[in-house]
Amino acid sequence: MSGKGIGMDYGLETKFCRLGEDLVLRDGAVIEGYASLFGACDQGGDVVQAGAYADSLARLAAEGRKVRMLWQHDPAQPIGVWDEVREDGRGLYVKGRILDSVERGREAAALIAAGALDGLSIGYRTRRAVKTDRGQRLLTELELWEVSLVTFPMLPSARVGRKGEAPGADAAWRELTAAFDAARLEMMARG
Numbered sequence: 001m002s003g004k005g006i007g008m009d010y011g012l013e014t015k016f017c018r019l020g021e022d023l024v025l026r027d028g029a030v031i032e033g034y035a036s037l038f039g040a041c042d043q044g045g046d047v048v049q050a051g052a053y054a055d056s057l058a059r060l061a062a063e064g065r066k067v068r069m070l071w072q073h074d075p076a077q078p079i080g081v082w083d084e085v086r087e088d089g090r091g092l093y094v095k096g097r098i099l100d101s102v103e104r105g106r107e108a109a110a111l112i113a114a115g116a117l118d119g120l121s122i123g124y125r126t127r128r129a130v131k132t133d134r135g136q137r138l139l140t141e142l143e144l145w146e147v148s149l150v151t152f153p154m155l156p157s158a159r160v161g162r163k164g165e166a167p168g169a170d171a172a173w174r175e176l177t178a179a180f181d182a183a184r185l186e187m188m189a190r191g
Contacts, residue, residue: 032095033118035147046137055086056144068146071104079105108149119150
């Protein structure tokens with residue numbers, strides 16, 4: 001879905017992308033995948049063209065700024081840090097860390113691990129686009145602001161197929177799950 005995102009009043013558009021085998025969660029906090037796929041038509045009729053992010057990424061780097069990692073496009077809920085954001089021949093590749101010191105970050109990591117959350121979505125402004133005779137909007141230059149973890153992606157052709165974890169991550173997840181269960185039982189006992 002492109003358009004104004006929830007909680008955003010500064011004119012950004014959003015584009016959702018459900019990611020197949022490309023969304024990977026490791027060590028309970030490291031996430032990587034493609035936030036945008038070139039040449040794929042989404043449900044809104046938009047197609048991002050290769051090179052659409054190049055100028056924006058160069059500007060951000062020159063200014064010492066980074067693309068933000070948000071929860072559901074909410075600028076009041078950053079949940080991590082994108083350490084790597086780059087274009088390649090396939091699309092917009094992102095790799096970053098979900099912060100476990102942030103409540104929403106812990107929730108996002110748990111939802112991804114359980115398979116309940118599997119989408120990434122970009123928040124951007126269109127700088128240049130053209131319409132095709134089929135009514136599609138070809139996005140040729142975008143000003144990228146953020147990449148969010150989202151529930152409902154716009155590009156249904158790519159789905160989460162696997163989650164990767166580094167050795168020892170199973171023990172960390174068991175420990176985290178046990179802590180959540182203990183906290184839930186304690187809250188229930190308090191009434």
